[in-house]
Amino acid sequence: MRYSSALYEKAASTIKSRKENAEAVARRHRDEVLKKYPELSDIENEMAQAGLDVIRAMGSGTLTPELVNGLAKHNLDAQKARGELLAAAGYPEDYLKPSYVCKKCEDSGIYNGKLCECHLKLLRQLSYDELSSTSPLMLSSFDGFDLSYYPARTDSKTGISPRKRMSEILGFCKEYAATFDLGSQSIFMNGATGLGKTHLSLAIAGEVVEKGFGVIYGTAQNLLGKLEREHFGRQNEGESNIEQMLLECDLLIIDDLGTEFNTSFTVASVYNIINTRLLAGLPTIINTNLSWKEFEDKYEKRVTSRIYTFVSLQFCGTDIRMLKK
Numbered sequence: 001m002r003y004s005s006a007l008y009e010k011a012a013s014t015i016k017s018r019k020e021n022a023e024a025v026a027r028r029h030r031d032e033v034l035k036k037y038p039e040l041s042d043i044e045n046e047m048a049q050a051g052l053d054v055i056r057a058m059g060s061g062t063l064t065p066e067l068v069n070g071l072a073k074h075n076l077d078a079q080k081a082r083g084e085l086l087a088a089a090g091y092p093e094d095y096l097k098p099s100y101v102c103k104k105c106e107d108s109g110i111y112n113g114k115l116c117e118c119h120l121k122l123l124r125q126l127s128y129d130e131l132s133s134t135s136p137l138m139l140s141s142f143d144g145f146d147l148s149y150y151p152a153r154t155d156s157k158t159g160i161s162p163r164k165r166m167s168e169i170l171g172f173c174k175e176y177a178a179t180f181d182l183g184s185q186s187i188f189m190n191g192a193t194g195l196g197k198t199h200l201s202l203a204i205a206g207e208v209v210e211k212g213f214g215v216i217y218g219t220a221q222n223l224l225g226k227l228e229r230e231h232f233g234r235q236n237e238g239e240s241n242i243e244q245m246l247l248e249c250d251l252l253i254i255d256d257l258g259t260e261f262n263t264s265f266t267v268a269s270v271y272n273i274i275n276t277r278l279l280a281g282l283p284t285i286i287n288t289n290l291s292w293k294e295f296e297d298k299y300e301k302r303v304t305s306r307i308y309t310f311v312s313l314q315f316c317g318t319d320i321r322m323l324k325k
């Protein structure tokens with residue numbers, strides 16, 4: 001995948017600030033321990049001195065195996081003393097070491113002369129964020145999902161208690177996010193506007209991103225609009241390959257399917273996306289306000305027949321946005 005230079009810069013600056021943060025925290029910890037235990041400074045001076053002695057001996061050609069062994073032992077003793085000091089004071093062993101996000105490259109972004117995995121992962125998620133309507137990193141959480149908005153009483157027409165149904169759906173979505181992997185099932189959420197479909201999809205997205213998977217979230221209108229621009233060559237310079245991203249991301253969430261303007265292009269694209277991802281075994285979450293009947297009328301049979309293989313979650317209750325007003 002090729003990325004724009006702006007994206008490379010953004011990733012590099014994120015990694016740089018990860019490193020700076022980790023090191024600033026370590027410095028704060030050191031200052032804190034030093035204040036209470038000034039003897040730490042002597043121990044560290046000894047460690048630094050041992051290193052300097054080696055360099056000096058190398059420079060003057062007087063480095064002998066005995067000297068190296070002696071200094072190494074000296075250094076180990078100092079390290080041991082530092083460990084004991086921390087332990088006696090009740091600090092964790094690694095309290096003075098920077099806690100890097102990526103232990104492999106220590107947040108330098110480079111490993112073995114190449115971009116580290118953490119760097120590639122970040123580039124990928126940043127490109128997905130660019131395409132998404134909301135940055136999946138700043139999302140609704142499961143904790144914010146309030147079941148008290150859903151009536152507990154059983155609806156006489158449907159025979160369903162919305163609260164009970166929604167509590168089951170919430171439980172399903174939490175479990176789905178907690179155990180997500182590339183073989184996870186696809187989900188079809190439907191129900192009227194304002195019943196929490198977007199909220200739960202974003203909560204899933206947030207947890208799945210946290211786990212290091214690449215997630216794209218967007219409304220059908222937004223994603224298909226961008227795809228159409230790309231297809232008809234009206235893409236802005238430096239934009240990445242949208243179709244490829246939609247087909248290959250670890251989890252694709254299409255919100256509000258059915259509100260997009262229907263053309264033969266959009267219908268064919270929806271089919272292509274759903275079908276290609278199903279064949280590749282990649283999970284997709286689709287939300288719609290349309291009823292099954294409306295859905296079947298709007299999309300061809302080849303689309304609906306694929307959706308039948310999704311886990312279907314039927315949302316119910318009263319429009320929460322109205323209740324919150």
Ligand SMILES: [Zn+2]
Pocket residue numbers: 102103104105106107108109110111116117118119
């Ligand atoms: Zn790394």
